[in-house]
Amino acid sequence: MEGESLFRPIADNEVFYFSCGPEVPCFNACCRDLNQFLAPYDVLRLARHLDMHTGDFLAAYTLCHDGPQTGLPVVTLKPAEPGEKQCPFVAAEGCRVYENRPGSCRMYPLARMLRRARNDGSLTESYALIREAHCRGFEQGLPMTAEQWIADQGLEPYNELNDAMIDVISVKQQYLPGPVKGALGEKLFAALYDIDAWKTDFHPQASADSRHPGFPLDEPDPADDEALLRFAMQYAAALLRHESGDRPQTEARM
Ligand code: SF4
Ligand code: SF4
Numbered sequence: 001m002e003g004e005s006l007f008r009p010i011a012d013n014e015v016f017y018f019s020c021g022p023e024v025p026c027f028n029a030c031c032r033d034l035n036q037f038l039a040p041y042d043v044l045r046l047a048r049h050l051d052m053h054t055g056d057f058l059a060a061y062t063l064c065h066d067g068p069q070t071g072l073p074v075v076t077l078k079p080a081e082p083g084e085k086q087c088p089f090v091a092a093e094g095c096r097v098y099e100n101r102p103g104s105c106r107m108y109p110l111a112r113m114l115r116r117a118r119n120d121g122s123l124t125e126s127y128a129l130i131r132e133a134h135c136r137g138f139e140q141g142l143p144m145t146a147e148q149w150i151a152d153q154g155l156e157p158y159n160e161l162n163d164a165m166i167d168v169i170s171v172k173q174q175y176l177p178g179p180v181k182g183a184l185g186e187k188l189f190a191a192l193y194d195i196d197a198w199k200t201d202f203h204p205q206a207s208a209d210s211r212h213p214g215f216p217l218d219e220p221d222p223a224d225d226e227a228l229l230r231f232a233m234q235y236a237a238a239l240l241r242h243e244s245g246d247r248p249q250t251e252a253r254m
Contacts (some may be wrong), residue, residue, distance in 0.1 A: 004132040007111065010146060016129055018109050018136065019141030022094065026136045030108070036077040036090075038062060040192045042102040043075060043163035044229055047196075049100035061088055064193075070169050071179040073189050078103075103158035109137065110146055112159065114166065123163055154251035157226065164233045171237040175244040184243060191232040191239075195225065198232050206235045209237040214238050214246070 010016065021027065047057035058064070058075070067074040080088040089096045095105070111128045127146040131138060147190070150156065172180075180188060190198035191206075197223065209215045216234035220227035 005133065007128055009113075009126060010110075010130070012147065013145055014143055015143040016109075016138075017141045017143055020136045020137040024136045024140070026134060028090055028094065029134060030132075031087045031095065031105075032085065034077060034079055034085045034087045036087065036102060036104065038075045038077060038102055038193075039158070039162050040165055040195075040229060040233065041158055042104075043193050044195055044225055045100040046097055046102070048225065049097045054194045058194060064189075066179055070172055071177065072169060072172055073185075073193060075193055099109075101157060103162060106153040106155050106158065107119070108121045109135065110149055114163070116170070123166070125159075147184040156159075161226070161229060161233075164230060167193070168233050168237045168240070171240050174248045174250055176240050176245075177249055184239070187239065188236050195229050195232060199228065203228075203232075209235070209242075212242075214241060242245070 031118050043054055043057065043062070047054045050057060050059070061078055062075050063078050064073050064075050064165060066072070077087060080086045080090075087095075089101075095101050109130050109132075113126050113128060115124045115126070116122070117124065138202070144152065150159070179185075187198075187202050188200055203222075206215070207219060210217055210219065215238040216231055218231065220231045
C-alpha cells in the first residue's frame with residue numbers, strides 16, 4: 001500500500017536484500033524528507049568532517065530543545081531552508097558528508113533495538129527491518145545479515161558510543177528526572193554534544209573530580225576525540241548521580 005511502512009524483527013542469521021546509491025530511481029528521496037536526530041558521536045564526526053569546532057557546527061547546522069521525557073538536550077539537523085525538510089548535506093550526486101554521515105543514515109533499512117537486563121544492567125541488541133513503500137533499495141543489492149550490514153556501514157563505533165549515551169539517559173531518568181537548567185545543564189550539553197567547548201571549559205574540573213569515588217578514572221589522551229567523548233559521557237553520568245546526592249528517584253529504565 002502506498003506510504004505504508006513495515007517494521008519486522010529479523011533473526012540474527014536472516015538474510016535481506018538492500019542497496020542504495022545513484023542507481024536507484026528514488027536516490028536522495030529520504031535525504032529530502034528529513035527528520036534527523038543527532039547523537040553525540042554524530043555531532044563529533046560531522047564537525048570533524050567539516051573541520052569545524054563542535055560549537056560552530058551546532059550553531060550552523062542544528063536545532064536543539066529539551067527532551068520532554070529525559071530533560072536532556074535533543075539535537076536535530078536543521079533543514080537546508082526554513083520550512084523545508086531537505087538535509088543541508090544532500091547534493092545531486094549524493095551525500096556531501098558520506099564518510100561521516102550520521103548513524104541513523106547508515107542504519108537504514110535496519111532499526112536497532114536494545115533491552116537492558118534487570119540483574120546486571122547489560123544491554124542486548126536485536127534488529128528489525130523497516131520497509132518503506134517508497135524505498136526502491138529493496139529491489140536490488142547483495143544478500144546481507146544484520147551483522148554484515150552493521151560491519152559494511154561502519155556502524156560499530158556509532159553503536160558503541162550510542163550505547164554510552166543510553167547509559168547517560170538511563171542515569172538521568174533514574175537519579176535526576178525532569179529538566180536540567182543553569183550551570184549543570186550547560187555542563188551536560190558540552191559533555192554530550194559540544195566536546196570542543198567541554199575540552200577547554202569543563203575538562204579540567206572533570207579531571208579533578210576523577211579523584212573522587214564514582215567518577216571515571218581513565219584520563220583519555222586529549223587528542224583522541226572518541227576517547228574524550230567516551231570519558232565526557234561517563235563523567236556526565238557520574239555528575240548526575242553526584243548532583244542527586246547519589247539517591248535514585250526511580251527504578252532503572254531503558
Ligand atoms: S547526512 Fe547524508 S545520508 Fe544523511 S540525510 Fe543528510 S544527505 Fe542524506
Ligand atoms: S528511499 Fe531507500 S533507496 Fe531511495 S534513497 Fe532513500 S534509502 Fe536509498
